[in-house]
Amino acid sequence: MNPVKVGLCGLGTVGAGTLKVLARNAAEISARSGCDIQITHIGQRRENPDIDTGTITISRDIFDVAADPEIDILVELIGGTTVAKELVLTAIANGKHIVTANKALIAEHGNEIFAAANAKGVNVAFEAAVAGGIPIIKAIREGLSANKIEWLAGIINGTGNFILTEMRDKGRDFADVLAQAQALGYAEADPTFDVEGIDAAHKLVILASLAFGIPLQFDKAFTEGISKITTEDMGYAEELGYRIKHLGVARKTEQGVEMRVHPTLIPKKRLIANVNGVMNAVLVKGDAVGPTLYYGAGAGSEPTASSVIADIVDVARTLTADPEHKVPYLSYQQGELSNAPVLPIEETVSAHYLRMTVDDKPGVMNEISKIFAAAGISIEAIIQKEQEEEDETTVPLILVTNRVIEKQLNRVVAEIESLDFVYAPVTRIRVESLAG
Amino acid sequence: MNPVKVGLCGLGTVGAGTLKVLARNAAEISARSGCDIQITHIGQRRENPDIDTGTITISRDIFDVAADPEIDILVELIGGTTVAKELVLTAIANGKHIVTANKALIAEHGNEIFAAANAKGVNVAFEAAVAGGIPIIKAIREGLSANKIEWLAGIINGTGNFILTEMRDKGRDFADVLAQAQALGYAEADPTFDVEGIDAAHKLVILASLAFGIPLQFDKAFTEGISKITTEDMGYAEELGYRIKHLGVARKTEQGVEMRVHPTLIPKKRLIANVNGVMNAVLVKGDAVGPTLYYGAGAGSEPTASSVIADIVDVARTLTADPEHKVPYLSYQQGELSNAPVLPIEETVSAHYLRMTVDDKPGVMNEISKIFAAAGISIEAIIQKEQEEEDETTVPLILVTNRVIEKQLNRVVAEIESLDFVYAPVTRIRVESLAG
Numbered sequence: 034m035n036p037v038k039v040g041l042c043g044l045g046t047v048g049a050g051t052l053k054v055l056a057r058n059a060a061e062i063s064a065r066s067g068c069d070i071q072i073t074h075i076g077q078r079r080e081n082p083d084i085d086t087g088t089i090t091i092s093r094d095i096f097d098v099a100a101d102p103e104i105d106i107l108v109e110l111i112g113g114t115t116v117a118k119e120l121v122l123t124a125i126a127n128g129k130h131i132v133t134a135n136k137a138l139i140a141e142h143g144n145e146i147f148a149a150a151n152a153k154g155v156n157v158a159f160e161a162a163v164a165g166g167i168p169i170i171k172a173i174r175e176g177l178s179a180n181k182i183e184w185l186a187g188i189i190n191g192t193g194n195f196i197l198t199e200m201r202d203k204g205r206d207f208a209d210v211l212a213q214a215q216a217l218g219y220a221e222a223d224p225t226f227d228v229e230g231i232d233a234a235h236k237l238v239i240l241a242s243l244a245f246g247i248p249l250q251f252d253k254a255f256t257e258g259i260s261k262i263t264t265e266d267m268g269y270a271e272e273l274g275y276r277i278k279h280l281g282v283a284r285k286t287e288q289g290v291e292m293r294v295h296p297t298l299i300p301k302k303r304l305i306a307n308v309n310g311v312m313n314a315v316l317v318k319g320d321a322v323g324p325t326l327y328y329g330a331g332a333g334s335e336p337t338a339s340s341v342i343a344d345i346v347d348v349a350r351t352l353t354a355d356p357e358h359k360v361p362y363l364s365y366q367q368g369e370l371s372n373a374p375v376l377p378i379e380e381t382v383s384a385h386y387l388r389m390t391v392d393d394k395p396g397v398m399n400e401i402s403k404i405f406a407a408a409g410i411s412i413e414a415i416i417q418k419e420q421e422e423e424d425e426t427t428v429p430l431i432l433v434t435n436r437v438i439e440k441q442l443n444r445v446v447a448e449i450e451s452l453d454f455v456y457a458p459v460t461r462i463r464v465e466s467l468a469g
Numbered sequence: 470m471n472p473v474k475v476g477l478c479g480l481g482t483v484g485a486g487t488l489k490v491l492a493r494n495a496a497e498i499s500a501r502s503g504c505d506i507q508i509t510h511i512g513q514r515r516e517n518p519d520i521d522t523g524t525i526t527i528s529r530d531i532f533d534v535a536a537d538p539e540i541d542i543l544v545e546l547i548g549g550t551t552v553a554k555e556l557v558l559t560a561i562a563n564g565k566h567i568v569t570a571n572k573a574l575i576a577e578h579g580n581e582i583f584a585a586a587n588a589k590g591v592n593v594a595f596e597a598a599v600a601g602g603i604p605i606i607k608a609i610r611e612g613l614s615a616n617k618i619e620w621l622a623g624i625i626n627g628t629g630n631f632i633l634t635e636m637r638d639k640g641r642d643f644a645d646v647l648a649q650a651q652a653l654g655y656a657e658a659d660p661t662f663d664v665e666g667i668d669a670a671h672k673l674v675i676l677a678s679l680a681f682g683i684p685l686q687f688d689k690a691f692t693e694g695i696s697k698i699t700t701e702d703m704g705y706a707e708e709l710g711y712r713i714k715h716l717g718v719a720r721k722t723e724q725g726v727e728m729r730v731h732p733t734l735i736p737k738k739r740l741i742a743n744v745n746g747v748m749n750a751v752l753v754k755g756d757a758v759g760p761t762l763y764y765g766a767g768a769g770s771e772p773t774a775s776s777v778i779a780d781i782v783d784v785a786r787t788l789t790a791d792p793e794h795k796v797p798y799l800s801y802q803q804g805e806l807s808n809a810p811v812l813p814i815e816e817t818v819s820a821h822y823l824r825m826t827v828d829d830k831p832g833v834m835n836e837i838s839k840i841f842a843a844a845g846i847s848i849e850a851i852i853q854k855e856q857e858e859e860d861e862t863t864v865p866l867i868l869v870t871n872r873v874i875e876k877q878l879n880r881v882v883a884e885i886e887s888l889d890f891v892y893a894p895v896t897r898i899r900v901e902s903l904a905g
Contacts (some may be wrong), residue, residue, distance in 0.1 A: 035793070050757075050795075053617055054616075055615075056757075057617075058615060058616065058617055058756070058757070061616070061617055061682075062614065062615060064682060064802055064805035065610075065614045065682075065797065065799045065800055065801055065802070065805075066614065067793055067794075067797070067802045073727040106647025139747075160612075161838075166757070166758035166759065166761065167761055168607075168608050168611070168612025168613065168753075168761075171607060171608070171612050172604050172607070172608065172610060172612070172649045172763075174501075175604070175607060175779060175782070175783060176596075176607050176608075176776075176779055177604065177775065177779065178498065178501045178502065178778070178779050178782045179490055179491075179498060179774065179775045179777075179778030179779055179782070180490075180494065180496060180497070180775055181493075181494055183498055200680075223808045231884075240813035246497075246501075261566065270542065296506075304740060304743055304744065304764060305742055307743055308740065314762075319602075319775060320493075320494070320764060320771075321490045321494070321771040321772065321774060321775040321778075322602035322765060322771070322772045322775040322776075323604070323765065323766045323769075324765065324766075325602065325603055325604075325763070325764060325765035325766075325770055326750075326765065327608075327762075327763060327764075328740060328759070328761060328762035328763075328764070329758060329760065329761035329762065330758060330759045332762075334662075335756075335757040335758070335759075336759055337758065337759045338615065338757055339613065339615045339616055339755060340615075340758075341756040341759040342614070342615030342757075343611060343612055343614045343615055346614045346615070347611065348612070348719075348794070350794045350796065351794065352692065352794075353788050353790075353791065353794055354787075354789075354794065355789065357503055358503075358786045358787065358788075358789055359473070359786070360786065360791065361501065362501070364501055365501055366500055367503070385480070386571075430522075435715045440708075443625060
């Protein structure tokens with residue numbers, strides 16, 4: 034059987050899982066792939082006595098792996114974007130194929146890496162970089178290759194989804210659940226990457242490039258976190274038939290491409306609204322296939338290893354193929370990428386949930402609806418509550434608008450906030466119907 | 470750009486969709502595939518004046534397409550298993566690659582077709598044969614190639630799922646909804662294939678082979694339809710926290726492989742329990758990745774065409790590849806298929822929902838529980854109802870058992886049915902937790 038020699042850099046959670054699954058399922062993997070995948074060289078900067086690496090050569094300098102003339106494929110699992118980028122570019126220069134789980138590396142430096150790989154005729158596979166074990170990259174790039182992709186929306190950060198699920202199910206506050214997620218090891222000590230949507234934006238940028246054939250443009254993704262979501266807003270959302278999820282949304286319009294990560298009200302009858310806890314899911318709308326959804330574990334040792342190994346098998350299969358018959362890195366052939374602009378958030382279109390605190394007196398709703406009507410924005414739903422306590426003089430007023438360009442909504446909200454019976458700021462959350 | 474010439478046999482719903490999507494999305498498809506996919510020959514036994522075939526050569530004898538020396542790929546969309554089999558084997562003998570949407574053909578004659586294709590070194594792709602537009606075959610065969618697949622469960626017949634969804638949502642009877650489904654064109658005039666589970670069994674047999682690396686064994690699949698499901702049982706299922714779905718279930722155990730299509734109670738909190746109407750979904754449990762779910766349109770012109778075209782692109786990419794580097798037809802290399810036996814239904818293991826009509830008198834539950842206890846079967850849930858009318862002398866008694874080998878349950882049910890205070894037959898529906 035055809036041996037394929039693999040160098041593995043980084044023996045953290047995913048690296049250890051990769052070794053473990055490759056060993057445990059060796060029979061299945063070789064029966065499927067028709068080749069004998071051998072990890073022959075490990076690059077590991079610090080010793081990890083907990084992992085049995087058997088007789089595999091270990092190098093403390095990971096660049097020794099990139100220089101190893103024996104290996105066909107280098108698997109980059111060290112994370113980060115500085116050393117990882119240098120390692121990957123060095124390995125490519127040495128003619129190695131690359132498998133990586135590094136979303137930040139691909140989102141921020143993918144264009145450069147793919148150009149270098151294309152020049153050397155080598156493959157770069159990164160299924161594990163988005164949504165862990167879910168084969169979403171393969172689905173978009175190959176499974177839906179007949180479609181114009183119209184939009185996609187994903188729950189692509191498990192920590193954020195865990196926090197929102199707990200807040201909703203148990204009526205607990207954001208800070209409280211975040212502390213628990215940190216204790217459980219779901220959230221890092223510095224949770225910014227997860228809760229502010231940076232991790233999700235890395236993944237969204239990759240998905241948008243695959244879907245629409247545009248270069249990776251991480252700096253143009255709009256990102257809004259979940260730290261300001263309250264159980265109060267969750268309650269109103271439920272009352273209106275919605276659930277609040279932290280979504281990555283990418284949409285192709287005539288004007289360009291929207292790429293945005295933000296809390297979103299979605300109809301609770303949608304399957305994706307029922308994806309709970311740390312699980313991930315991506316909903317993709319193709320013009321021919323309609324809506325399709327892909328669900329599974331978005332992180333973790335073995336789920337991520339599942340995608341790393343699937344990539345190794347894919348790359349092993351095309352080791353001898355001529356480059357023009359390989360699946361292109363970003364789904365579209367290198368010369369065929371589109372220059373469709375990524376739209377600034379002001380130019381994107383969404384429906385909106387607006388919660389305002391207003392004086393409890395006659396005429397308030399009338400004044401507010403006049404402003405919306407003048408701007409041509411229609412109001413799709415309203416919740417107007419009685420005072421909860423006798424001595425309160427303000428009441429909450431909740432509105433859901435139709436779809437409107439964001440700069441127009443900004444003007445209207447500013448006008449409303451300037452009214453003397455409205456207490457600024459108005460709470461705003463985008464609403465997506467995700468209708469097929 | 471590399472031209473790939475395709476012959477298309479059959480211009481029904483899917484064939485027409487394939488022509489339409491290939492024309493509409495030509496720019497995207499060639500930018501992704503790097504090749505120019507041209508339908509150069511159509512085999513169409515009867516003229517269809519509604520479809521514009523432009524300047525494409527049309528043959529009334531579809532075997533002229535299989536003999537056309539110009540074409541690289543033959544797309545079989547004529548359906549059925551007799552002429553379709555002869556057409557596909559003829560095309561393979563002529564060195565053509567095959568793309569087909571024909572589940573019956575693959576499930577019943579796939580072993581022979583793959584052997585012939587393997588001998589000629591050509592590809593046979595059949596993504597459209599299972600779950601329409603959902604790239605489920607690609608997901609199992611490539612995306613999850615690192616995993617031991619433990620089990621899978623799918624809603625893989627849209628007509629059946631539409632009927633069950635309507636029955637539940639509107640409290641309507643099976644026969645009533647079936648008539649509506651026929652009027653809407655979802656169900657055929659002879660609905661046997663859909664409602665008795667034969668169509669689902671064709672798809673399940675294919676999925677089981679891909680998941681477990683066994684030859685296709687359609688004759689060994691167990692099939693039970695949905696025509697006996699009542700709104701009464703649906704109500705009790707809901708009360709117990711379940712929903713009734715018509716599932717195809719395949720499971721690998723130490724004893725062999727279970728392949729069964731039957732109505733199933735599944736916990737309503739599972740995502741797949743919330744797949745409604747004509748939509749399809751397949752839940753796959755891999756040992757490394759955990760549970761993953763794939764959802765989308767399981768039928769229809771353009772969704773199915775989406776998979777047909779994705780297969781054409783895949784096959785076009787590997788036209789020049791050496792056979793040992795291609796993805797194997799059934800996920801495992803031809804020489805590596807397992808001889809694990811398919812278990813007869815009596816040897817399979819499930820939990821069970823049992824509804825019995827019993828005399829309303831003291832001691833009944835005690836006698837029945839003694840029988841279960843003696844057989845070592847535990848009862849996980851009970852609903853015992855009061856009489857609805859004063860003058861009734863019988864009451865319904867509903868039990869959910871733990872997981873038990875079916876032959877053991879058969880003995881216990883026979884014993885219960887022989888009791889003089891139980892009115893045979895006992896209604897039985899299998900229960901699957903589908904726990905990750």
